[in-house]
Amino acid sequence: MTSPADTALASLEFAVTRNPAARTDAEREAALSDPAFGTVFTDHMVGVTWTDGEGWHDARVQPYGPLSLDPAAAVLHYGQEIFEGIKAYRHADGSVHTFRPDRNAARIQRSARRLALPELPADVFTQSLRELIAVDGAWVPAGDDQSLYLRPFMFASEPFLGVRPAKEVGFYVIASPVGAYFKGGAKPVSIWLSEDYARAGKGGTGAAKTGGNYAASLLPQAEAYEQGCDQVVFLDADGNVEELGGMNIVFVFKDGTVVTPASPSILEGITRESLLQLAADRGHTVQQRPISLDEWRQGVASGDIVEVFACGTAAVVAPIGQLKGHAFSDPQPTGSLALELRQELTDIQYGRREDTRGWLLRLDA
Structure with a gap:
């Protein structure tokens, strides 16, 4: 599913559209005070489109919100989708880091290969994380055991009911501030x-x-x-x-x-x-x-x-x-x-x- 043009892709230019309804500082701080896993999301998300023949294009940062899908979108019928999970951490000096993104990039490529989806170039995967942090970096919490959980995902968006790999695919990244996954922390x-x-x-x-x-x-x-x-x-x-x-x-x-x-x-x-x-x-x-x-x-x-x-x-x-x-x-x-x-x-x-x-x-x- 990966063409030579895809694998040779060095980078994409991400167009940025700011969310006019972004939360205020006070609203954001309230959401960060005690984040439950995967229930609150940041103001923006990343999107990149892949189509057969054109490869990866239309890279963008856009307001977080519902996706518009045709009822015949292949993912709704055949489950052609994959995802990743990775975190961003606030360090004591205020900087924001992530952990081994090269391994997540390699794993989402392996997942794509198995699900007959196009393989996202590793540098585009990493760049998508940077682009989201560039607009939503204030959402990375600083409390103990807190982080910003990043969820990259990819799915077949082509409206087609035949059983074959989709010729149109969407890749997105959303983010959610989180605390400890299990209540009580690392207890048995x-x-x-x-x-x-x-x-x-x-x-x-x-x-x-x-x-x-x-x-x-x-x-x-x-x-x-x-x-x-x-x-x-x-x-x-x-x-x-x-x-x-x-x-x-x-x-x-x-x-x-x-x-x-x-x-x-x-x-x-x-x-x-x-x-x-x-x-x-x-x-x-x-x-x-x-x-x-x-x-x-x-x-x-x-x-x-x-x-x-x-x-x-x-x-x-x-x-x-x-x-x-x-x-x-x-x-x-x-x-x-x-x-x-x-x-x-x-x-x-x-x-x-x-x-x-x-x-x-x-x-x-």
Whole structure:
């Protein structure tokens, strides 16, 4: 889906249209006082259009507001869409940075490839973040555990009911100020084991960040809530652990080995990748390999597994304190490594610790 012209694209000129109804300073500060995840949005959004033959064009910053779609838009019928999640952080000196956007840019390209969508050039992805911060930088909060959550997304906008890749696509970026994803911060969460449902299958779209994967998790997630749990964990067809509805999972063994499940249907989390790098830098052996439910439960029972935690962009790190299923309720060991890695990672993101790996990119410069 990517033409040579697309891959060679150096940059786009973004036209800026200011929102005449932008919130006042007082209104914005009120919205930033206690932001709930994904409920309040900034005054502007970014849009870029792709059409077959013309490639990426019509780059713009425009007032945040409803999108106009033809009822026959392909995304409404065939689910041809992808998205990303990335944050902007306010540092003590007032500057605004984001974290490893090159990894998000690469992942949205992989997702696009799997969903037969055009691949957005990495520099355009990064530029879209800069353009939005240029007009809505005041929306980046400065409180503890607060950030501006950026949601880039792409969908098939062509009005066409035939089953084929769309020839017209829209890419957008919206933003929402957020606090801690789980109430109570990084306290242990309870997990419901979904034994009746799967989020993805072999050869499916599990490794792509596409809405269908999350839609598939909603019913078992509702089941988790009914059981008093915070999240749901899925298994593959062989009984191996995959991931949670919206996060990766990590196991810490008593010898210090850190293990995360490996499967072609798991989303490659950037937070997970970063935490594993920090763990390796501390001297831990890091493994990505299949881990079965039996190994998980037996490892906890024997004391071989000393810590289990979930991780992702929105929640960062969440220790897992309990695993529940249809016929069991197993307490999970919680240790210090998850919270230590979380502290180290967030210290880098918020500029409290030196970024020795070049993971941060300043957006407001």
